[in-house]
Amino acid sequence: MKFFSTLSLLIGAASAAAIAGRQDSKTPDTFHLKTSDSENSAHNDLYVYGYHTGAGLNDAVLTSDIETASKAYLNGTTVLFDYNTNFPWGLAPVGVTNYAAWQFVQINVGPGQEGFSINGTGLQWSEQKGFGGWLVCDWWHNEPQLFYIYRYYDAKYPASCSEVKLVTEPTA
Numbered sequence: 001m002k003f004f005s006t007l008s009l010l011i012g013a014a015s016a017a018a019i020a021g022r023q024d025s026k027t028p029d030t031f032h033l034k035t036s037d038s039e040n041s042a043h044n045d046l047y048v049y050g051y052h053t054g055a056g057l058n059d060a061v062l063t064s065d066i067e068t069a070s071k072a073y074l075n076g077t078t079v080l081f082d083y084n085t086n087f088p089w090g091l092a093p094v095g096v097t098n099y100a101a102w103q104f105v106q107i108n109v110g111p112g113q114e115g116f117s118i119n120g121t122g123l124q125w126s127e128q129k130g131f132g133g134w135l136v137c138d139w140w141h142n143e144p145q146l147f148y149i150y151r152y153y154d155a156k157y158p159a160s161c162s163e164v165k166l167v168t169e170p171t172a
């Protein structure tokens with residue numbers, strides 16, 4: 001009995017070391033951002049991708065097609081997307097400067113916004129910067145689009161919108 005518990009402790013320590021080693025390595029763990037937990041089933045299991053809107057600019061739009069999904073990784077507290085360029089594309093929730101209760105999320109050239117983290121509920125952004133959760137609305141690119149709720153106002157969003165979680169799904 002004693003032997004077995006020592007053994008499992010050793011195995012636990014070894015896998016913890018393996019995980020720490022992986023995080024230290026140069027190649028980051030990449031993931032897709034996927035919606036879940038929406039009351040609207042059409043807003044679940046959708047992947048974030050960059051919908052080109054101008055030079056260096058994308059809106060964060062959603063697709064069920066995993067081939068279209070954008071590959072992301074966490075760098076410190078920024079979320080960067082890999083579009084096979086030699087510069088990063090950062091996840092960039094647009095700041096609220098217009099008293100809006102929810103706001104766009106973009107994927108633009110550069111590091112994007114700081115303040116992201118991942119926990120058991122999925123991707124979180126900075127509450128200090130106003131993050132109050134993710135919102136998906138059927139919008140003007142003719143596809144569901146990602147927004148965030150600005151936590152300091154009461155969001156009375158239209159019926160085509162629903163609150164979602166954004167979970168990370170490791171890429172192969």
Ligand SMILES: *[C@@H]1O[C@H](CO)[C@@H](O)[C@H](O)[C@H]1NC(C)=O
Pocket residue numbers: 075076080088111
């Ligand atoms: C990742 O973060 C580090 C530290 O903030 C920064 O120096 C580096 O430029 C970032 N990498 C990319 C690809 O933006």
Ligand SMILES: *[C@@H]1O[C@H](CO)[C@@H](O)[C@H](O)[C@H]1NC(C)=O
Pocket residue numbers: 119120121122124
């Ligand atoms: C993740 O962080 C958010 C924001 O701080 C919090 O509301 C949520 O409960 C956290 N989830 C877990 C599983 O800790």
